[in-house]
Amino acid sequence: ETGVTQSPTHLIKTRGQQVTLRCSSQSGHNTVSWYQQALGQGPQFIFQYYREEENGRGNFPPRFSGLQFPNYSSELNVNALELDDSALYLCASSLGGDRDHNEQFFGPGTRLTVL
Amino acid sequence: DQQVKQNSPSLSVQEGRISILNCDYTNSMFDYFLWYKKYPAEGPTFLISISSIKDKNEDGRFTVFLNKSAKHLSLHIVPSQPGDSAVYFCAARGQGLTREMRFGAGTRLTVKP
Numbered sequence A: 001e002t003g004v005t006q007s008p009t010h011l012i013k014t015r016g017q018q019v020t021l022r023c024s025s026q027s028g029h030n031t032v033s034w035y036q037q038a039l040g041q042g043p044q045f046i047f048q049y050y051r052e053e054e055n056g057r058g059n060f061p062p063r064f065s066g067l068q069f070p071n072y073s074s075e076l077n078v079n080a081l082e083l084d085d086s087a088l089y090l091c092a093s094s095l096g097g098d099r100d101h102n103e104q105f106f107g108p109g110t111r112l113t114v115l
Numbered sequence B: 001d002q003q004v005k006q007n008s009p010s011l012s013v014q015e016g017r018i019s020i021l022n023c024d025y026t027n028s029m030f031d032y033f034l035w036y037k038k039y040p041a042e043g044p045t046f047l048i049s050i051s052s053i054k055d056k057n058e059d060g061r062f063t064v065f066l067n068k069s070a071k072h073l074s075l076h077i078v079p080s081q082p083g084d085s086a087v088y089f090c091a092a093r094g095q096g097l098t099r100e101m102r103f104g105a106g107t108r109l110t111v112k113p
Helices: none
Strands: A005-007 A010-013 A019-024 A031-037 A044-050 A053-057 A064-068 A074-078 A087-094 A110-114 B010-014 B019-025 B032-038 B045-051 B056-059 B062-067 B072-077 B086-093 B101-103 B107-112
Touching: A005 A087, A010 A019, A019 A087, A019 A110, A031 A074, A044 A064, A044 B101, A074 A087, B010 B019, B019 B032, B019 B086, B019 B107, B032 B062, B045 B056, B045 B062, B045 B072, B072 B086
Parallel strands: A010 A110, B010 B107
Antiparallel strands: A005 A019, A019 A074, A031 A044, A031 A087, A044 A053, A064 A074, A087 A110, B019 B072, B032 B045, B032 B086, B056 B062, B062 B072, B086 B101, B086 B107
């Protein structure tokens, strides 16, 4: 059973550019959630995808968008990058529909630096 | 809006002693509370959880206590080991479709040999 993987591990961009981050979910998981973790803070929920559909979104602007593919891997796209977008981006996979605590398994994250 | 707060950014304890990490929340609609542990260069890993209908859950050296009237939960680690040194995040799960989790800012635990 493979865990959650993310690519790339590190990325440097400049203001105004666009970036795509990728996540492969754990085998058998059909739900992916994306989080932004700024320095010194806890992860903040960006959005969640369940069976290729976005089914929830946190307080992030529309320039944060995503996709989930038939194999349940996912992408996070950020347009018009701003300096404050510099953060660790975490992907977490889970098995949706679980009425229990619905444990999420996190990837190691992508460290994005915007200059 | 900080619905989940961890007011202690760091905690240092001696090996073998008890570590107590605290967390406060403001939203009474959360139905599950979870603790995650994070090592550098790794994603958070699930440690232990508690349903809002319980007041205690124990798993080996780890026990989580929930005080709903005070909107407070705590994680007890006993005995503490140097390998427990990490950042601990408290998270609270909403009841909506996404089971969205709200995280605290984390507490860095250092266990000294």
